[in-house]
Amino acid sequence: MNYTMLNWLAELVRTEFMPHGMCYMWNPATLWANVLGDGFTALAYFLIPGLLVYFVKKRPDIEMKGLFFGFAAFIVSCGVVHVLTMINVWIPLYNLTGAAKIMMAVVSMGTVTLLFLRMPEALELPTPAIVEKVNEQLREEILEKEMLSKKLEAQQKELSKTLDLLMETQEVARIGSWEVDVQAMTCYWSDMVYTIHEVEQGTPIAVEDGINFFREDHKPVIENAVNKGIEQNQGWDEECVLVTAKGNEIWTRAIGFPVIVNGEVVRLRGLFMDIDSQKRSQIQREVDAEQLRTFIKQAPTAIAMFDNEMKYLVASNQWYKDYGLEGKEIINQSHYDLFPNILDMPEWLEFHKRALAGEVLEKDRDYFVHEDGSEQWIKWKLSPWFLNEKEQGGIIIYTEDVTAKVKYEEWLQATNTQLETEVAKRTQDLSLANNELEAFSYSVSHDLRAPLRAIHGFSGILLEDYSEVLDSEGVRLLNVVKANSVKMGRLIDDILSFSRLGRKNVKSEAIDMNWLVKVVVKEISRAYEDDHYEVTTGDLPQVSGDLTMVQQVLYNLISNAFKYSSKNALIRISVGAEEDVDGDFVKFSIRDNGTGFDMNYYDKLFGVFQRLHANDEFEGTGVGLAIVKRTIEKHGGEIWAESEPGTGSVFYFTLKKVMETNPENLKPGS
Amino acid sequence: MNENISWDVLLVDDSDSDAELTIRALKKYDATLNVKRFKDGLELLECFRNGDFKKAEEMQLPRLIIMDLKMPKISGIELLGILNKEFEELTIPVVLMSSSREPRDLKACYLAGVNSYVVKPLDFDEFNDTLKVIGEYWLQINEVG
Numbered sequence: 168m169n170y171t172m173l174n175w176l177a178e179l180v181r182t183e184f185m186p187h188g189m190c191y192m193w194n195p196a197t198l199w200a201n202v203l204g205d206g207f208t209a210l211a212y213f214l215i216p217g218l219l220v221y222f223v224k225k226r227p228d229i230e231m232k233g234l235f236f237g238f239a240a241f242i243v244s245c246g247v248v249h250v251l252t253m254i255n256v257w258i259p260l261y262n263l264t265g266a267a268k269i270m271m272a273v274v275s276m277g278t279v280t281l282l283f284l285r286m287p288e289a290l291e292l293p294t295p296a297i298v299e300k301v302n303e304q305l306r307e308e309i310l311e312k313e314m315l316s317k318k319l320e321a322q323q324k325e326l327s328k329t330l331d332l333l334m335e336t337q338e339v340a341r342i343g344s345w346e347v348d349v350q351a352m353t354c355y356w357s358d359m360v361y362t363i364h365e366v367e368q369g370t371p372i373a374v375e376d377g378i379n380f381f382r383e384d385h386k387p388v389i390e391n392a393v394n395k396g397i398e399q400n401q402g403w404d405e406e407c408v409l410v411t412a413k414g415n416e417i418w419t420r421a422i423g424f425p426v427i428v429n430g431e432v433v434r435l436r437g438l439f440m441d442i443d444s445q446k447r448s449q450i451q452r453e454v455d456a457e458q459l460r461t462f463i464k465q466a467p468t469a470i471a472m473f474d475n476e477m478k479y480l481v482a483s484n485q486w487y488k489d490y491g492l493e494g495k496e497i498i499n500q501s502h503y504d505l506f507p508n509i510l511d512m513p514e515w516l517e518f519h520k521r522a523l524a525g526e527v528l529e530k531d532r533d534y535f536v537h538e539d540g541s542e543q544w545i546k547w548k549l550s551p552w553f554l555n556e557k558e559q560g561g562i563i564i565y566t567e568d569v570t571a572k573v574k575y576e577e578w579l580q581a582t583n584t585q586l587e588t589e590v591a592k593r594t595q596d597l598s599l600a601n602n603e604l605e606a607f608s609y610s611v612s613h614d615l616r617a618p619l620r621a622i623h624g625f626s627g628i629l630l631e632d633y634s635e636v637l638d639s640e641g642v643r644l645l646n647v648v649k650a651n652s653v654k655m656g657r658l659i660d661d662i663l664s665f666s667r668l669g670r671k672n673v674k675s676e677a678i679d680m681n682w683l684v685k686v687v688v689k690e691i692s693r694a695y696e697d698d699h700y701e702v703t704t705g706d707l708p709q710v711s712g713d714l715t716m717v718q719q720v721l722y723n724l725i726s727n728a729f730k731y732s733s734k735n736a737l738i739r740i741s742v743g744a745e746e747d748v749d750g751d752f753v754k755f756s757i758r759d760n761g762t763g764f765d766m767n768y769y770d771k772l773f774g775v776f777q778r779l780h781a782n783d784e785f786e787g788t789g790v791g792l793a794i795v796k797r798t799i800e801k802h803g804g805e806i807w808a809e810s811e812p813g814t815g816s817v818f819y820f821t822l823k824k825v826m827e828t829n830p831e832n833l834k835p836g837s
Numbered sequence: 838m839n840e841n842i843s844w845d846v847l848l849v850d851d852s853d854s855d856a857e858l859t860i861r862a863l864k865k866y867d868a869t870l871n872v873k874r875f876k877d878g879l880e881l882l883e884c885f886r887n888g889d890f891k892k893a894e895e896m897q898l899p900r901l902i903i904m905d906l907k908m909p910k911i912s913g914i915e916l917l918g919i920l921n922k923e924f925e926e927l928t929i930p931v932v933l934m935s936s937s938r939e940p941r942d943l944k945a946c947y948l949a950g951v952n953s954y955v956v957k958p959l960d961f962d963e964f965n966d967t968l969k970v971i972g973e974y975w976l977q978i979n980e981v982g
Contacts, residue, residue: 609939613907616936620959621854627961628861649961656959660938 179266184259191256198256205253212246215239230292231285237278244271341441345423347374349397349432356439363419363441365411382408382416389421396425396435403437406446418446469568472552474561475523477502489568522549522562532573544573601670612663616656623652654788661790665775668794673713673801677825680707680755683714684742687721691729700729700738707744708753710822716798717822723791724757724818730785731816732761739815752804752821763810772808795820843897844890845976846872847929849881849904849916855957859903859934862968867976873899877908878916885924899929901975906935906942917949928982932971 191197216239223235248271251264282289336342343359354372361368364380374393381389385407392403402424409419423437463470463481469489471482479497487493490506497505509515518528529548536542546567554560626645634642681704688702710717725740732738739760746753764772764779771777773796776789799806799820810816846863850856860872875881881902884890890898906913913933920927930952935942938956946954955971958964 609937612939613936616957616959617852617855620858620936620957620964621852623959624854624858624961624964627965628858653960 179262180260181262182259184261186257186259187252187255188257202253202256205249209246209249209253212242212249216242231289234278234281234285234289237274237281241271241274241278244274247271343439344436345377345439346434346436347377347393348434360439363411363417363439364409365413365415380409380411382410384408392421392423393435396423397432400425400427400432406442417441417443419443468565470563470565472561472563473502475559477519477523477561479505480561486566489566518549519562522551523559525551525559527551532569542570543568544570604666605670608663608666611659615659619652619656619659623649623656626652658788658790661788661794665790665794665797668716668797668801671713671716671801673716675711676714678710678712678714678717680710680744683718684721684725687718687725688740691722691726695729695733695738699733699736700740703739703741705741705743707742707755708746709825710753711825712802712822716801720795720798720820723795724820727791727818728757728759728761728816730761730787731763731780732759734762735760746824751824751826753824754819754821756817756819758815758817760815763812763814763816764808765812766810769808773806842871844873844899845870845901847881847899847902848872848874849878849902849908849913850874850934851877851905851908855905858961858964859968862965863972865965866969866972870972870976878904878911878913878919881916882919882923885920885927898981900981901971902929902931903934903971904931906933906937906946914945914949917946917951921950930975930979930981932975 188198191201219235219239219242223229223232229235244267248264248267251260251267254260255264337357337359341359341363343357343361343363345357345360346355347353348355352374354374354377356364356372356377358368361370366372378386378389378393388405388407392405395401396403402422404420404422406418406420409417411417418441420440420442421437422439423435425432426434426436460481463472463483466483467485469483469486471486472480474480478499478501482492482497487495487497492505495505503510522528527548527550529550531546533545533547534542535545546569548565550563550565552560552563626649629637630642630645637645684704684707688704692700692702725742728740729738732740737760741756741758743756743758744753745756762780762785768779771779773792774789775793777793778787778789780787796806799822802822804821804823806818806820808816808818848856848859850859856874860874863870863872875884881904904913904916908916911919913935917931920931931950932953932955933946933951934955934957936957943954953971953975955967958967
């Protein structure tokens with residue numbers, strides 16, 4: 168430190184001037200007013216920059232910090248001047264004060280310069296209101312951006328999910344994509360398209376090849392679509408049958424659209440899917456639905472199917488006819504719109520409601536009287552039909568006009584009652600007639616025989632007692648009288664047994680035919696020499712019938728066989744039987760080697776009092792075979808015969824088999 | 838009526854021819870037989886009611902009654918019924934002879950208490966033979982109670 172400097176410093180603190188209090192004349196009021204004013208001002212001026220610096224330090228975002236520091240320095244220098252002014256009251260450091268003032272001026276001017284320079288910048292500083300507004304906007308923008316980005320994120324996620332799904336779907340749904348380069352006419356196929364065509368992956372495919380895979384009848388459809396795509400910029404969506412490389416026919420769906428660059432179609436691209444199973448089940452469903460519709464349409468009864476709102480789904484032709492709906496469009500129309508009068512029939516509305524709630528309602532006969540007074544009987548049924556296990560689809564109504572049927576039944580009943588009365592009356596008449604007939608038979612059997620006995624008897628007496636008077640011719644004549652009376656007696660017996668047969672009830676018992684034939688043959692053969700006949704009998708099954716009556720049949724037939732063969736040296740008779748496995752009857756045959764009969768007169772064979780042989784030749788009344796026929800027919804069987812004159816005859820008859828063998832029912836001998 | 842005759846057989850038959858044939862056949866079998874004929878059941882009943890067959894102590898009761906079934910006024914069956922009812926002590930066997938072979942007639946006669954039912958044969962020889970057998974059996978073999 169040199170002297171000059173020391174000198175200058177000394178000069179600054181020179182105190183030989185009068186203290187400034189002198190100017191105030193030491194007037195305490197003036198003096199303290201100035202001192203205190205300066206003092207507090209200085210205090211404030213020192214505190215302000217401190218606070219400013221503190222503020223700036225605390226707010227790093229504050230702009231133009233230099234300015235604040237400039238202000239701080241300027242205010243501090245003002246404060247120094249005020250301190251010195253206050254000191255100058257007592258100690259006259261005017262030089263120091265002057266220097267401080269110069270300093271203050273310099274700092275002030277510097278600050279002014281700074282202010283001036285930074286003014287444009289300061290002017291641009293936003294006011295807090297603007298800042299607030301801007302901030303608000305900013306916040307909104309930020310929110311919006313956040314939202315957008317979230318949305319975008321979600322979309323991206325969704326997109327990736329969709330993409331995954333698409334890939335999976337392609338696999339599962341058998342969807343592939345393809346592209347055609349129109350210039351080169353080459354195809355690009357995705358793996359699935361190859362799979363659908365059953366062609367090895369990556370095989371080069373020309374457009375023509377692709378089209379050739381379609382079934383002949385569907386080829387034009389695709390060709391047409393492709394041409395339209397190229398020439399008219401049109402897309403397509405077609406369902407066609409494809410014949411795969413392995414020869415399988417499958418339904419496919421081809422979707423295509425042109426890709427246009429500079430107004431020209433450069434590519435065709437699209438999707439290709441295997442829809443075979445869906446399409447086939449759809450076709451099947453359509454067929455099923457059509458079948459069902461046809462079935463209902465053609466049903467010969469009035470039947471209609473409704474949905475839950477009583478709208479027609481389908482109705483049979485008969486329904487149209489019965490309800491006067493022919494030619495009308497009723498499908499999807501409400502039943503109540505077509506027949507508004509039902510709305511006035513609460514009972515029917517209730518029935519519909521109940522059926523729509525799942526109940527089955529029906530009535531066999533429902534009586535209606537129409538406005539015109541005509542009556543009608545209707546049979547009806549309401550039943551629900553279901554879409555699935557839980558959901559009802561609607562109801563089915565079935566109606567039938569049974570008026571004719573009811574009338575017919577009424578008529579039938581009336582007729583039946585009338586018939587019953589008539590039958591009862593006729594039964595009574597018949598019973599009366601029967602009684603009369605019986606009285607007649609009784610009378611015949613008794614009264615006609617008595618005179619015959621007298622004729623025969625008295626002829627006998629004549630022959631016995633007057634033989635010496637009678638010549639041989641007289642004896643012969645009396646014998647003729649006797650023979651004829653005997654014959655008439657036999658006729659009466661036969662006619663009586665024949666008429667008795669008609670009234671007789673046929674018993675049903677198991678008959679051992681082997682035994683019965685033996686019994687009958689034994690009885691008949693008594694009249695013949697042992698070496699005159701030969702009877703062979705096959706194994707005869709049991710039959711069901713009336714023992715006495717069947718015995719009569721066998722007696723008549725076998726005795727005939729004997730009688731008509733009796734002129735042979737050896738009578739040959741064979742009795743046989745054939746059992747029809749499936750039928751209920753056994754066929755018996757009785758064969759002889761007798762004189763036989765002429766088949767030309769076969770129709771007279773079984774007639775009453777009809778004979779094919781003269782009485783001189785073979786005796787008989789002509790009732791035997793009539794009795795046989797009547798008996799067999801009463802048993803439900805049949806009888807017929809075959810013969811050749813001179814060779815013999817065969818008589819066939821059928822009798823019922825024994826269905827259940829019950830040994831207790833069997834007649835003796837078995 | 839000759840009261841001293843003991844009747845062996847009582848014959849009830851409305852037919853003269855049948856009656857004649859029957860009597861002849863019986864006589865042919867045994868010429869000593871006394872056969873009394875009645876034209877119908879009422880005649881027979883009258884005799885019984887008069888006690889004609891009980892008048893003399895030494896008189897024997899007839900040993901057989903032969904009757905026809907179908908007769909005017911009362912039938913054989915009705916006659917049987919009345920006899921059984923009115924003459925409980927009567928033990929003369931009754932043979933019914935008829936032209937009828939109707940099962941219901943047979944049944945009715947047996948139920949009415951007939952002792953035998955014989956169908957009158959149409960043939961003269963058979964007729965005689967039948968009556969011979971009847972005579973042999975009922976008049977010789979059979980014991981009357």
